[in-house]
Amino acid sequence: MNNQSTKDKDARSSNAMAATSHPLATEEALKILKIGGNAVDASIAASIVLSVVEPNATSIGGDCFAIVKMDNKDPVSFNGSGLAPEKLNYDFFKDKHIDKIGLTSPHSVTIPGALNAWEKIHKEFGKLDFERLFLGAIDIAKNGHRVTKVVSNAWKNSLNKINGNENSKKIFLKNGRTYQENELMKNIALGETLEVISKKGSKEFYEGEIAKDIIETLNELGGVHTFEDFSKQSTIRSDTIKSNYKGDFIHQCPPNGPGVTVLIMMKLLEKLNIQNYKFNSTERFHLEAEVTKQAYKVKETILGDPNFVNFNLEKILSDENIEEIFNKINLNSCSDVGDLNIPAHPETIYLTVVDKDLNSVSIINSVCYVFGSGITTNKSGILLHNRGTNFRVENGHPNCIAGLKRPLHTIIPGMLIDKNNKATLSYGVMGGQYQPVGQVHVLNNMIDFGMGPQEALSFPRAFHFNNIYKLEKTVDKEILHGLKEIGHNVGYFDGTHGGGQAIKINRSEGDLLGGSDPRKDGYAKGY
Template sequence: MDTDLSFSSRRSPVVCLHGCVASSQPLASAVGLDVLKRGGNAADAAVAIAAALAVTEPCSTGLGGDAFCLFFNGNTGEIRGINGSGRSPKGLTLELLIGRKYSAEAPLPVFDALNVTVPGAPACWCDTIKMFGSHKLTFQEVLNGAVELAEVGFPVTEVTAHAWTHWVAELREAGKELGGDLLIDGHPPKHGQVFRNPALAQTLKELGERGKSAFYQGRVAQAIIDIIIQHGGVMTLDDLSSHDSEVDTPISTKYKGVRLWESSPNSQGLAALLLLNIMENFPLKALGHNSADYIHILVEAVRLALTDAKTYVGDPDYVTIPLQSLLEKKFSSQRAQLINMDRAMQDVKPALMTGNDTVYFCVVDSQRNACSFINSTYMGFGTGLVPKDCGFSLQNRGANFSLHHNSVNCVAGGKRPYHTIIPALLTDCATESQQPQLLASLGVMGALMQPQGHIQVLLNMLEFGMNPQQALDAPRIYVEYDLKEDKWSVNLEEGIGEEVAAALRRRGHKVNWPVTGHKRSQFGRGQIITLGDWWDPSANHSDHPTRVLWAGSDPRSDGCAMGF
């Protein structure tokens, strides 16, 4: 497999006045922009992009996965969210798995049908339109762009073609086969090859016509259950029909005059906020961007934040999470150096540490509504199970559950797992009598890279004055817990100096440098749209505080930002 992926070009940030979209696929961005131009708002365009990406990047997202949404109301300043994560089948219990000879030491294979949780994305799409949409376009009209891509076909982009091939190979190595709807004559499509998915087009049409019931009841629901049962799973029609989204009350923290908003548990948004709280204790700008001192502090802070998240975050219906006390913690450099967190991370599965198989995208419209949205099937195609004549694969999000009985994330029937996917918004720190002002919609996807990515690109703007595109272009750091070696490791992307890697090794860090080519996928793929150039210390912000939209799209993906 060709692993060469050079980064030899540059992009300017997209600047526009009326509306802007940013996603990991140009055709999906174009679909979202078209919805804005036809009178839809940010929520309408976000769902249109979600559906288009389900067609064009099925190795990362789709109707068989989950989604989270954060929405900023430009008129009221209110921020609300939707938790579109599904629950495990009611029959999936720890006792059942033990009875099938699985344990914490010998967990079930990641692609097993028992890891299918109820897909929450279709309900999240419907509820996003219902709660936040303009209601100027019907749901069918919102989905039309995706339907056309599936019916007529589209040329597969470079990074997506690589991921498609990779995950087909991973499934086959595990003795699994991806459903034929997502292959061409039994093979993954190549870069530039036109791919059609008429089965998915039909499913999207039915969803547009009948809403949630078209997915969670009837033909599609029965096809989902049939293939899961056929492969040893325990999901039932009742598990599907009883699913619904939950309104999410976002959580936030302050940092030097701004406020970062994240989805609440069962998502890992808490990890990003804890990380930002820790980083506020240090003179980051003086240390220098991606210097050895800066990265050392970031690594220690990530270890603390992820360990707290893994200790406390689970389904809030099953565990009480002390959010306020955790967010009020302030950490010192001494504590970061003294605490040994390895034991707390023993519960992290290898599956949780891998993969870059999610789509994040964002939209800001002319009314300055913003929609920050993320959608995923978890590990590539998830389980690779494709319900008959449906055109999508089923996620394996249940692989995130723990089989340790005392874990807050222990598997149980009807429970949502610790969830990695998180969208984010940034506002100013308004007083109680003021309406908060939107500063940015942003996100970086990729398993446990996500909270790390959120904070790195945010600090690139806040501390180092980078514009949104520069903030995404800059080399990143990914801190992970290596289960095989029972220690933390630090992955440094190409562009970070060799002398920095050497200095970190002298401090005792296990360093992987340089990470190049397609392996850069571990650092995530992000999108950012800002209102105004507040990140530029030399700009006269009073001249154009929020009129101009600035946007960037990650060079590690195939996508782009577009505006008008």
């Protein structure tokens, strides 16, 4: 694409760069880089800041996935998703005549995995002391921060959820109402909790007084969490999964993350020659919807926690299987995958950092739905996620609830690596179930349609989800009409799909190009 507008210009740096969804997080990452921290240090510090300033989207009471690429080593996947309490299983809910885990139920709170993941990643790759990574967030939590626009809107829409919990009301409401844009907000209890963790490490969260506070809070509400559950939480370090796309390799975290969905969709779009259609055409948006349907059918009917479910990723990504799916897609009609009844949209933050040595971190943290479970702990100021709502209460389903099982997740960091094992793009897209589609949309924008990171992220989006195709209002009307003619149940909606950040490592010119989604409050910045 040419004639790039000012708002779509990439951030540029010849040294290092951070791209996050909040100004305070971007600045904290840069601060860490400038005092000698690497991309791992900076990304963790930024994640901790975001757990203070974007409570609608993330928390130390939530989960995390990351891909870490130290420049001369293979990329590594870190799965910081949480286990279900051991006492929870299908029979537990069946006996209580519950067929779906409620959004604000204590049973929706799986063991938060983010802190364990941050500490494990840091122990292997970090340079600065772990304690140093918390200082910025501690200061912001205790002394306050100004609420930004997108966060304030999410806050406004969560009044009823926050009102449902006494601890949440005390911290997240001001005189009975939600915090508005530019108002000063503090969470002193969380600041003190972060201070303890910075000095004692994540063990305090999983085995100490903080664990006790979380467990007591949940047990008072009917939860069945125990100290044993918390002590069994661990981060999975593994190889990434990958597939080739036009000479580069797309890397994702393995299941229980849904990153394989991205690989399926990109393989299908490569066979469909997506580059032959205009970037802003009915055909492009139609084919994106069609590969979404097929890939999500695989995700929802086959994938789950690999410790509980048998599936073969090699077979799923095989040429034979991709060819079989490809034959179900037609340029002039809509395929039918039935009613997948996929759990809806959670809330997330994504960020990426590339340091002066071109070490790259792609990391994503989440409380699942906006303000998670709405449950805040009695003493420690921790808002707890509700990732357990992603489980199914369906006997025999690969994602059926079971004790110490991890739910089929939604959050996925991404990375593009060339044939010489060098990272060329660290990227991710937020937005719950939209994330795989968002990643594909951005990758196609950059690889197939020649957009820079910022333009690729800003470009209009659409999401085919549970048999409805929802378009952002910036999508051309001609595309809407064209999709209707093909047969899609399509329309505009009031809102946007996700957010996102990306940093392109432009090795031939020796600089970094960054973008940050205008649907969020942050920016990309280098030094």
